[in-house]
Amino acid sequence: MTALLELEQLHYRFPGSAEPALRGASLRLETGQRVALLGRNGAGKSTLLLHANGLLRPSSGQVRVAGAPLVYTRRGLLAARRQVGLVFQNPDDQLFSASVAQDISFGPLNLGLDLAEARRRVAEAAALCEVDDLLDRPTHALSGGQKLRVALAGVLAMAPRVILADEVTSGLDPWMRRQVVAIFNRLVAQGVTVLLATHDLHVARRWADRVAVMDAGQVVAVAPSAEVFRDGELRRLIGADACMEG
Amino acid sequence: MHIIDRYAYSNAIRGVDPAQKGGLALIAMLLCLALEQPAVGLLTLGWMFALATLWARVPARAFGRALLAEGPFLLLSLVGVALSVSLAPLAGPALRLGPFWIGSSPESLFLATRLFTRALGCAAALNFLILTTPLLDLIELLRRLRVPETLIDLMSLTYRAIAVLLESLQRMATAQDARLGYAGPWRALRSAGLLGSQLFLDAYRRSQRLQMALESRGLAGSLRVLPLAYRRDRRARWFGAALAASLLLAGAWR
Numbered sequence: 001m002t003a004l005l006e007l008e009q010l011h012y013r014f015p016g017s018a019e020p021a022l023r024g025a026s027l028r029l030e031t032g033q034r035v036a037l038l039g040r041n042g043a044g045k046s047t048l049l050l051h052a053n054g055l056l057r058p059s060s061g062q063v064r065v066a067g068a069p070l071v072y073t074r075r076g077l078l079a080a081r082r083q084v085g086l087v088f089q090n091p092d093d094q095l096f097s098a099s100v101a102q103d104i105s106f107g108p109l110n111l112g113l114d115l116a117e118a119r120r121r122v123a124e125a126a127a128l129c130e131v132d133d134l135l136d137r138p139t140h141a142l143s144g145g146q147k148l149r150v151a152l153a154g155v156l157a158m159a160p161r162v163i164l165a166d167e168v169t170s171g172l173d174p175w176m177r178r179q180v181v182a183i184f185n186r187l188v189a190q191g192v193t194v195l196l197a198t199h200d201l202h203v204a205r206r207w208a209d210r211v212a213v214m215d216a217g218q219v220v221a222v223a224p225s226a227e228v229f230r231d232g233e234l235r236r237l238i239g240a241d242a243c244m245e246g
Numbered sequence: 247m248h249i250i251d252r253y254a255y256s257n258a259i260r261g262v263d264p265a266q267k268g269g270l271a272l273i274a275m276l277l278c279l280a281l282e283q284p285a286v287g288l289l290t291l292g293w294m295f296a297l298a299t300l301w302a303r304v305p306a307r308a309f310g311r312a313l314l315a316e317g318p319f320l321l322l323s324l325v326g327v328a329l330s331v332s333l334a335p336l337a338g339p340a341l342r343l344g345p346f347w348i349g350s351s352p353e354s355l356f357l358a359t360r361l362f363t364r365a366l367g368c369a370a371a372l373n374f375l376i377l378t379t380p381l382l383d384l385i386e387l388l389r390r391l392r393v394p395e396t397l398i399d400l401m402s403l404t405y406r407a408i409a410v411l412l413e414s415l416q417r418m419a420t421a422q423d424a425r426l427g428y429a430g431p432w433r434a435l436r437s438a439g440l441l442g443s444q445l446f447l448d449a450y451r452r453s454q455r456l457q458m459a460l461e462s463r464g465l466a467g468s469l470r471v472l473p474l475a476y477r478r479d480r481r482a483r484w485f486g487a488a489l490a491a492s493l494l495l496a497g498a499w500r
Binding site for chain 1: 251255380381382402403405406409410413452455456458459460461462463464465466469470471472473474
């Protein structure tokens, strides 16, 4: 079976930086998985996600979406981004419109959908993320948790098959975190794969069925979460020993 | 800005097509500028106050406060027109201040009155518009009027950036204040300078992240979004007709 998203041996160094950010990182995602991506700050989690979405181009290695290598042209990138959605850590970096409804409609319209279909997608994504009552509100009047859910809806409205979320649960209170995790679960039930880069070991342990561990620009392990939390070396890498959790 | 924004989003005619509200304000402003009689400006003020408070249900206080904020600018410009300053004695009543004579004449006073009422009418019309119509809807109106997309995108990004940067600004200022950054005028000045440069850097980094986020959602040159839906209010047309008729009457009366 071909994987939904495949990152193979990615190498990348940020311009002007001495150390490479990725040194041969590989990851494979199948349909309907719940994956947590763990690793300390600077391990390369965000850089890896930016590659999966075609925002960064590896110096060597390959990104494959549904078996097809990512082509770095306008059309190729649009085709990949239609399948792979990326939610950023700070919703204020992602929300550009002062209108919630207009912001969510941005992605669908870029896919070339007509207005009626785009409207349908906005309503659907808003309902899924429980922001349908906020559609007429100005973006700047929303709370942090509401902004995050609107940002998520903006990505879901493009109907991607993989959602990559970068640290979105950090800074949320437990109730809000549970609400966001519930949205992820609904997506997984629809066959969407969700990958959550996080430091939240509680979420990684209780929610994810697989945990990928990054260290120094490489994915050093991908395994069922119970296994990762049993392995002494991996526990050290994800910081399970450094905190009271686990 | 916060007060204006709050009422713009919560008034009773928030959902009315911005073209109708903008049309009313435009009629008022054009007639104010075209007609000479001071009564026109005052009548416009009355009309706009009535439309804002009775039709849009904006509290009279909010309307008054917006107008008061503009007042000092208006008065400052009036002083220049109403008073003349000269080194030589002036015809008519004048006040001597050292080597200067400060005086006024009936003509300049009349001119100042006309300017004042005219500006007051126009300001009231604009206040009616911004207190009842969020900037978002005004941008949407410009979009419909086929203003170039680049300008529209710039306006909407700027409007959003104001909210985001204000938040950053408050956070940074609080952090400085917590470390006594504003104890004493010199330290305050230094802190404010640091704040300015940091805010610039912050805005720059944010713009890069925003660019990435937009690209990941398939940015295709311009920021295409769904048009907003509005209701049309039949009364707006009658208001427009009555407004124009009454202002024309006031302008013709002498």
